[in-house]
Amino acid sequence: MSRNEVIFRRFEPRDADDAWLLHRRASEAIGVRGPEGVWEDDLRDIGEVYIASGGDFVVAHIGSKLTAMGGLKPIDDDVAELKRVRVDPAFQRRGLGRRILSELESRAVALGFKWIKLDTTMIQVGAQRLYETAGYIRRRERVLHGYAVIFYEKWLAGQHDDVT
Template identity: 70%
Template sequence: MSKDEVIFRRFAPADTDNVWHLHTTASQDVGVCSPEGTWGDDLRNIGEVYIKSGGDFMVAHIGSDFAAMGGLKPLDNDVVELKRMRVHPSFQRRGLGRRILRELESRAVALEFKQIVLDTTTIPGRGSKTL
């Protein structure tokens, strides 16, 4: 494995601290500071919330650095929600967001979901986009 090779894989419990760090770093970089409390509970319990519920959670790393992540959280038997997509600021503008999205789309197909939905937060003062 080269130091620049991107590895995509399923979340493992040992990744919990790295996932939390990536989440907070990427969120702060765009000016979003999550409130304390239950808002981040899903990231502290990825195995139950995403994987055991029938969805998935993927991480990407370059060498030992966590570069990107994202989850699939089932809403019902046919619909899965795309959640917690993040790319570390140091690795942005390299196509990692697109690549982690493709990995998650492939997982959704393999898990036999028929639809992927996305809900996103609007940052005050930055406007919003319709996808």
């Protein structure tokens, strides 16, 4: 394994502190880091909230550094919510966000989800571009926790029921 090779794998409990730090660092870099609050409680129990619930959570490492992450949180049998997609600011613009997104979409299909829903803030222009170029459709906007938020969804190819 080379020093610069990116390794994608499922979250493990030993990743908890690094995942929290990545979340806070990435949020601060884009200007959406507020005081800690209950809206971040999912990151304090990733194994339970994402994996044990029937979803998944993926991390990417370059060497020993956690550089990107993201989760799938089940809403119901057909729909998963994409959450906590973060890329370390020092590793942005290298395709890690797109690769995490692709990995999570593949896992969603394997888990049997038909739709992915997500939200991102208006100020996260890079995230909007990522989701829109990956086929996500903008559905609505509203204010959430003091931020203007865009809600997206995507039908996962190959997951539709044939109707004749």
